[in-house]
Amino acid sequence: MTIAEVIVDVPTRQTNFPYSYVVPEALTDEIQPGMRVVVPFGKGDRKVEGFVVGLKDAADVTKADLTKLKPISGLMDLNPVVNPELLEMSQWLSETTYSFRISCLLTMLPNVMKAKYQTLVTPVPPVKDSWLQERFAVHPALPLDQEQFTTAELARLTKLRQQGKVQLQYQVQNQAKRKTELAVVNQIEDFAEVRQLIRKNTTGQLALLNQLEQQPQTPLKQRDLVQEPGITPAVINTFQKRGWVTKTEVEKYRDPNKEAIKPDQPKPLTADQRQAVTQINAAVTNHQATTFLLEGVTGSGKTEVYLQTIQCALDQSEQALMLVPEIALTPQMVSRVKNRFGSQVAILHSGLSNGEKYDEWRRINEGKAQVVVGARSAIFAPLAKLGLIILDEEHDPSYKQGDNPRYHTRDVALWRSRYHHCPVVLGSATPSLESRARAEKGVYQLLRLPQRINQQQLPAIQIVDMTDSVQRTGDLFSNELISAIKATLQRHEQVVLMLNRRGFSSFMLCRDCGYVLKCPHCDISLTMHLDTHTMKCHYCGYETAIPNECPQCHSRNIRYFGTGTEKATQQLQQLVPEARILRMDVDTTRKKGAHRRILHQFGEQQADILLGTQMIAKGLDFPNVTLVGVLNADTGLDLPDFRASERTFDLLTQVAGRAGRAEKSGQVIIQTFNPEHYAIQLAQRQDYEAFFHKEMQIRHLAGYSPYFYTVLVTVSALQEDAAAKEALRVSNLLQANVAPQTELLGPTPRPIARIKNRYYYQIIIKYKHDEQLPDALNRIQAISQTEIRKGFRIAIDVEPQSFM
Ligand code: ADP
Ligand code: ZN
Ligand code: ZN
Numbered sequence: 001m002t003i004a005e006v007i008v009d010v011p012t013r014q015t016n017f018p019y020s021y022v023v024p025e026a027l028t029d030e031i032q033p034g035m036r037v038v039v040p041f042g043k044g045d046r047k048v049e050g051f052v053v054g055l056k057d058a059a060d061v062t063k064a065d066l067t068k069l070k071p072i073s074g075l076m077d078l079n080p081v082v083n084p085e086l087l088e089m090s091q092w093l094s095e096t097t098y099s100f101r102i103s104c105l106l107t108m109l110p111n112v113m114k115a116k117y118q119t120l121v122t123p124v125p126p127v128k129d130s131w132l133q134e135r136f137a138v139h140p141a142l143p144l145d146q147e148q149f150t151t152a153e154l155a156r157l158t159k160l161r162q163q164g165k166v167q168l169q170y171q172v173q174n175q176a177k178r179k180t181e182l183a184v185v186n187q188i189e190d191f192a193e194v195r196q197l198i199r200k201n202t203t204g205q206l207a208l209l210n211q212l213e214q215q216p217q218t219p220l221k222q223r224d225l226v227q228e229p230g231i232t233p234a235v236i237n238t239f240q241k242r243g244w245v246t247k248t249e250v251e252k253y254r255d256p257n258k259e260a261i262k263p264d265q266p267k268p269l270t271a272d273q274r275q276a277v278t279q280i281n282a283a284v285t286n287h288q289a290t291t292f293l294l295e296g297v298t299g300s301g302k303t304e305v306y307l308q309t310i311q312c313a314l315d316q317s318e319q320a321l322m323l324v325p326e327i328a329l330t331p332q333m334v335s336r337v338k339n340r341f342g343s344q345v346a347i348l349h350s351g352l353s354n355g356e357k358y359d360e361w362r363r364i365n366e367g368k369a370q371v372v373v374g375a376r377s378a379i380f381a382p383l384a385k386l387g388l389i390i391l392d393e394e395h396d397p398s399y400k401q402g403d404n405p406r407y408h409t410r411d412v413a414l415w416r417s418r419y420h421h422c423p424v425v426l427g428s429a430t431p432s433l434e435s436r437a438r439a440e441k442g443v444y445q446l447l448r449l450p451q452r453i454n455q456q457q458l459p460a461i462q463i464v465d466m467t468d469s470v471q472r473t474g475d476l477f478s479n480e481l482i483s484a485i486k487a488t489l490q491r492h493e494q495v496v497l498m499l500n501r502r503g504f505s506s507f508m509l510c511r512d513c514g515y516v517l518k519c520p521h522c523d524i525s526l527t528m529h530l531d532t533h534t535m536k537c538h539y540c541g542y543e544t545a546i547p548n549e550c551p552q553c554h555s556r557n558i559r560y561f562g563t564g565t566e567k568a569t570q571q572l573q574q575l576v577p578e579a580r581i582l583r584m585d586v587d588t589t590r591k592k593g594a595h596r597r598i599l600h601q602f603g604e605q606q607a608d609i610l611l612g613t614q615m616i617a618k619g620l621d622f623p624n625v626t627l628v629g630v631l632n633a634d635t636g637l638d639l640p641d642f643r644a645s646e647r648t649f650d651l652l653t654q655v656a657g658r659a660g661r662a663e664k665s666g667q668v669i670i671q672t673f674n675p676e677h678y679a680i681q682l683a684q685r686q687d688y689e690a691f692f693h694k695e696m697q698i699r700h701l702a703g704y705s706p707y708f709y710t711v712l713v714t715v716s717a718l719q720e721d722a723a724a725k726e727a728l729r730v731s732n733l734l735q736a737n738v739a740p741q742t743e744l745l746g747p748t749p750r751p752i753a754r755i756k757n758r759y760y761y762q763i764i765i766k767y768k769h770d771e772q773l774p775d776a777l778n779r780i781q782a783i784s785q786t787e788i789r790k791g792f793r794i795a796i797d798v799e800p801q802s803f804m
Pocket of ligand 1: 267268269270273296297298299300301302303304453621
């Protein structure tokens with residue numbers, strides 16, 4: 001007899017210990033670790049989903065224990081959906097992120113595979129209760145949920161259940177739907193014989209026969225067959241009637257990246273690129289788990305290095321995984337990989353529908369894709385023969401997941417690199433301080449591309465002091481920027497303008513009483529949207545009409561601050577009436593494919609100016625862009641986050657890199673209220689190395705990463721005093737269990753203290769070495785489950801990327 005170890009999915013009773021279940025005789029040959037099963041759980045033997053994480057022989061279990069074990073009810077998969085590597089990783093991931101193993105396992109799967117349960121209620125015959133007769137007259141079974149039944153009815157059902165008059169059934173609704181299409185399967189053995197039976201003038205039949213003869217073993221898609229001259233559905237039906245073919249359904253893969261591929265050849269490398277490629281390829285061929293930090297200025301050709309090292313992995317019959325930040329924002333990068341490697345590439349990102357993601361995942365799982373490009377969660381792509389992992393823009397905050405498991409993609413990449421004995425390449429023009437510091441210590445191997453391709457100069461950057469009102473025209477544009485825009489348009493070149501919206505919104509302020517219109521559910525001011533003429537909360541979606549008088553003092557003297565992209569576009573249109581302006585922000589890119597469309601229009605020079613939020617800073621490569629303007633460089637500098645300077649420096653460097661990438665030289669204008677700030681000054685010089693050293697000193701003095709490690713513990717509740725008390729309790733518990741030299745900051749209200757009516761308190765743990773900390777955090781994780789039932793939520797975030 002076999003015993004299965006199962007991690008069950010019960011949201012409020014999570015533990016990291018697997019439960020043992022007996023594998024029914026009939027399933028012994030079927031069951032494998034990594035499969036999902038349905039098991040009875042708890043007193044009521046409620047049916048829940050679980051993952052088999054291990055199998056053992058019944059001989060290893062005592063007789064007494066064995067009699068207590070329940071059997072597995074059923075299988076949810078016919079093959080393991082989590083391979084041995086990911087199964088092992090899920091254990092490590094849950095330990096290092098203090099999350100439950102079930103959430104780690106679920107994170108690794110495409111959404112459609114996360115099964116939903118439906119509980120169905122059915123009356124037990126004979127049905128005498130008149131209410132039951134009436135309610136179940138049409139459907140013999142109804143889902144047990146709030147939509148079907150009122151609370152009073154639910155209570156009534158509970159009673160009826162106790163009396164044995166209704167029963168519950170659990171139905172697993174697996175949403176994974178494969179798309180299939182019609183195909184024909186050859187049944188002919190002697191083609192010569194059939195050929196004699198077909199009359200000479202039936203060309204369609206002969207054509208079909210030829211097709212079948214060419215590939216007698218493979219099902220042929222009807223859709224492809226009818227493309228051949230003469231072959232029609234009627235011809236196929238004739239063959240079917242005569243028993244020469246049968247019809248079947250074959251899986252149809254949806255191709256999410258329908259854009260035409262423009263095949264592209266490897267470029268001859270520059271000396272710096274060659275050096276980088278040679279070293280990385282040596283690690284690929286020798287199967288070394290080396291981590292490279294590729295520090296290359298914008299436009300230095302990092303992508304070509306990625307492509308040629310991916311080729312090296314493919315040449316070894318191995319696979320490559322390339323991560324990019326929020327891929328929907330970098331369609332150009334995706335095209336470049338597709339153009340080089342064609343249909344071997346699979347793409348995984350949030351812009352795909354669930355079905356499309358599932359298709360891509362399946363292609364990868366079945367070994368049909370050799371190169372995977374994707375955003376954060378693609379790090380779990382089930383590639384079995386991984387030969388190289390690349391993280392482009394490795395400093396990007398989107399690599400950190402905000403919910404459980406709160407993992408950093410870089411850490412998972414390093415784990416996989418050790419597992420597969422393959423190198424990792426971390427690429428960036430502005431590496432995170434953590435990575436650059438590791439390179440300094442020799443933990444990572446530093447590779448530098450200090451020059452742009454073709455010796456292009458980095459664009460000259462000019463800083464405009466916006467505190468000097470003489471320089472301004474309107475609130476948002478300086479005279480310099482406007483005249484530079486006009487000059488650029490006269491040369492028929494293009495302009496990219498960025499409005500930094502980090503920690504920034506267009507809010508309403510009363511000039512008489514100082515009232516700011518805030519969301520009633522969140523501690524955040526409402527943002528004005530001109531398209532819908534409403535004020536919206538970006539956290540909870542609350543919406544209200546734009547007021548024309550102050551809700552507090554009824555003054556009509558109100559002002560809208562912090563202009564959004566819409567208002568910027570309007571202002572710019574007035575200042576430069578001849579300009580054709582494209583706007584790109586969350587509002588104009590909400591529809592699927594809109595992002596790509598806007599960039600395409602701009603690339604085709606159907607517009608002169610692309611004005612957008614920071615989403616335009618990344619990865620764009622348009623040769624005709626010679627002027628880049630940053631409207632407000634410093635809105636992120638004042639945020640209560642020790643990475644505020646680093647983020648500002650990164651953003652300015654990235655956006656400046658969009659100018660002058662081809663033969664024409666570029667110009668960058670940065671408008672700022674803090675012209676003296678080192679992040680702005682060093683961004684002007686595009687001197688990452690100087691910024692790194694300066695910022696390291698500051699972090700050293702303040703005791704922050706990379707000198708110290710941080711863990712953020714957040715506690716929330718619906719009542720503010722309850723949240724504060726609970727946070728204090730957690731803080732005391734930590735204090736009693738961490739090492740004496742570990743520092744605890746807080747509890748304090750989080751900078752945005754209330755979201756969706758929940759109050760948040762935070763505790764920051766700072767430490768260098770603390771062997772007791774894991775145990776202390778595990779205790780917090782363990783109590784979080786009992787606290788959830790009391791209405792509290794506790795989150796543990798190791799190395800948080802945001803403190804908002
Ligand atoms: P990065 O990713 O470092 O910003 P890119 O990879 O986008 O830089 O390269 C900038 C430009 O230089 C691109 O248009 C790219 O096609 C081109 N390029 C890269 N390497 C070479 C090379 N070895 N020879 C010619 N052009 C190159
Ligand atoms: Zn809100
Ligand atoms: Zn007022």
